[in-house]
Amino acid sequence: MKGRCLFPDQERIDAAAAEWIGRRDLGLSKAEEAELEQWAAADTRHREALARFEAAWSSLGRPLQTGMASSLAQELSRLRNRRRRVGSVGAVATVLLFLGIVWSIQRWPEPDLPSPMIVLMPERRTLPDGSVVEFPTGTDFSVEFTEDVRQVKLVGGEVHFQVMKDPTRPFRVTAAGIGVNAVGTAFAVHLSSGAVEILVTEGRVAVDQSVSTEETGKATPKNLATIDAGNRIVMETPGAAVESPSPTILPVPAGEMSERLAWRAPRVEFSGTPLTEVVDFLNRYNSVKFLIVDPALGSTALSGLFRIGDTDAFARMLEKGFGVSTERRGQQILLKKAPQT
């Protein structure tokens, strides 16, 4: 993962440790082993990070593509270390007050996987004010906090914001001339090549558009709409000089909301993976466990993309598409071959 980090030291160490664990699994030459030993010995934090990722890696139990494993391991360590990191926010915040920082995350390659599974999780960062941003890999945005305003500029892709309340400093997201203003709320902004879409998940936001006036040629924000939770608007992005008509506010029912923000849920993607492997994987993360009763089922190859936590849907789809009959027994779901009709 390329890109400058908000909290350089620990994140740099974590990234390196995760890479090393991933590479070691693929096999290291003598020279690389020596390099790893040197890196580990250079700093106690290096050894500590290696130990942490070793634990995460072995509990994953199977090799993943190196790039994914690094990002995944990074994300998991970030979640664990979140509390530790808040302490260092103060120092970093001072530096960030007068800096713009660009996040530029490399796109993951399209998976072409023979057997291994890939866990898809969003990237997540905590901003200096404690606000949390989540985004699919490939999103590009910059963070520009000043004394007067907490500003994020979205260059491309999609971000979900969970904004910390701070009435003294408005939180503002801009994307292609559209501005989204929030005090303390949660919403997603998606900037694609033709449109800006804003979806509010909590609270309320005020949306404006910067329109250049003919006299001054200067762009001033013009209020467009106020959007409450459970609603969204889509605005096509012409040039800044052309005004959009008042956008329609569209309600977003629950099912649609979970589809539109599906990237936020941890999912697993598999391609030709035997059922036994998929079941083993899901059972690690769910309290409801699958049990394959008919051994013949175990070798069935599965392809798809699924939410890791959605055992109910998984069971139902096995029934609908795989000739499996399922039986719920307490915290277990038994999987049997359905009788041929």
Add this chain to the structure above:
Amino acid sequence: MSKRIPGLEAFLRKALWRGACILLLTFATGGFATEAVRKSFDIPADAAEKSLRRFSAQSGVQIIFPTEVVRGVQTRAIKGLLTNREALERMISGTVLKVVHDEKTGALTVARRRP
């Protein structure tokens, strides 16, 4: 001894608590819902095994199918503002595949049409 990844479980729990109700909505119906909701799709023509996974990634709809069922099937390219149903039907039109939709969970699978 297989250890769970604490981070992932904590993530799932935290996401539930986030109050944005995102994961609670995971189990709500979706997929080929009643309203005609349009999203932006862009999937090139490809082997169905791969393009169906791309469809899931872009639509947010869960899909799972036996790898064997789609062997040798190529799907059509789709691009533009489409509903989930439009997108998927356009992809598999002219192929031996048909879509099976679960009303309750909104998830999808595919099957081969009987000749």
